[in-house]
Amino acid sequence: MEGPQGMHRGGDDREGFSVELDPLSNVVRVAAWGFWGPDVALAFSRDVLLVCAGARVRFGLLVDCSGLNPQRAEGQEAWGRWMLETGPRLGRACAAVPNAVTKLQLVRIAKASHGQGWTFFSTIEAALLALAAYKSQGEDR
Amino acid sequence: MMRDEDDVGAASARFYEALNQLNRGNPGPMAEAWHQTPRVTNAHPLGEWAHGWEQVWASWQEISQSARNGNIVARDVRIFVYGSVAYTTCVEDVAVTFGPNSLRWRANVTNIFHKAGGEWKIIHHHSDKAQAIADAVDQMADV
Numbered sequence: 529m530e531g532p533q534g535m536h537r538g539g540d541d542r543e544g545f546s547v548e549l550d551p552l553s554n555v556v557r558v559a560a561w562g563f564w565g566p567d568v569a570l571a572f573s574r575d576v577l578l579v580c581a582g583a584r585v586r587f588g589l590l591v592d593c594s595g596l597n598p599q600r601a602e603g604q605e606a607w608g609r610w611m612l613e614t615g616p617r618l619g620r621a622c623a624a625v626p627n628a629v630t631k632l633q634l635v636r637i638a639k640a641s642h643g644q645g646w647t648f649f650s651t652i653e654a655a656l657l658a659l660a661a662y663k664s665q666g667e668d669r
Numbered sequence: 670m671m672r673d674e675d676d677v678g679a680a681s682a683r684f685y686e687a688l689n690q691l692n693r694g695n696p697g698p699m700a701e702a703w704h705q706t707p708r709v710t711n712a713h714p715l716g717e718w719a720h721g722w723e724q725v726w727a728s729w730q731e732i733s734q735s736a737r738n739g740n741i742v743a744r745d746v747r748i749f750v751y752g753s754v755a756y757t758t759c760v761e762d763v764a765v766t767f768g769p770n771s772l773r774w775r776a777n778v779t780n781i782f783h784k785a786g787g788e789w790k791i792i793h794h795h796s797d798k799a800q801a802i803a804d805a806v807d808q809m810a811d812v
Contacts, residue, residue, distance in 0.1 A: 598727045628806045629716035633731045635810050648810035
């Protein structure tokens with residue numbers, strides 16, 4: 529579902545996600561939370577790919593996984609498809625994943641999905657700093 | 670009462686055998702150790718709460734994909750039975766290989782069991798967090 533400022537949001541307050549592109553900074557911001565059912569996983573796969581397709585090559589990704597549980601097979605497949613299909617156009621992805629089991633899962637999926645541009649942190653502050661450092665180096669140009 | 674305590678002790682032993690299997694890459698026996706209902710809960714040494722069997726099982730499966738050579742010993746197991754519910758306290762001595770890291774830690778643990786359908790099975794597992802395993806995951810996060 530598309531919101532007033534181009535934000536796509538799926539699911540609900542218990543299990544869901546949001547994704548939006550800041551065209552000025554060329555950064556896609558994603559938030560994900562909860563334990564997804566098949567419908568949310570499918571919507572996530574569709575919406576993040578759509579928004580990332582609108583970003584310029586070597587775009588940045590800031591992913592906030594606060595409150596995201598380790599996922600069922602459908603959720604794992606959605607993350608893997610996203611990492612694989614955006615990989616060639618991605619500059620750097622910085623993900624905050626406080627739940628260590630979820631981090632373990634996303635790291636495993638990234639390794640299996642050629643997610644070399646992904647880095648995982650425990651806090652959103654650390655992820656923001658890393659993405660800012662990447663942007664200041666002008667690597668998105 | 671003694672019969673129930675013996676049966677809870679056997680259920681606890683099955684859980685720890687399953688935990689060892691899981692930490693050697695075989696999660697299957699863990700599924701048999703639990704009552705698979707929406708009203709079960711789990712907190713790992715490295716994770717946050719998992720609520721309901723589906724979340725609990727997803728987290729156990731994930732850990733089994735990375736853990737190897739698990740050797741977990743439950744020491745000083747104390748059993749307390751209250752009708753069809755019982756809890757145990759113990760100290761876990763854990764040795765496991767996680768990614769490239771061989772880890773050891775000790776944790777205080779509480780487990781709760783429920784007798785349903787004539788069978789005692791675990792419905793709640795709570796272990797102290799272990800910094801060693803959180804650090805190991807951070808090292809593995811360098812994609």
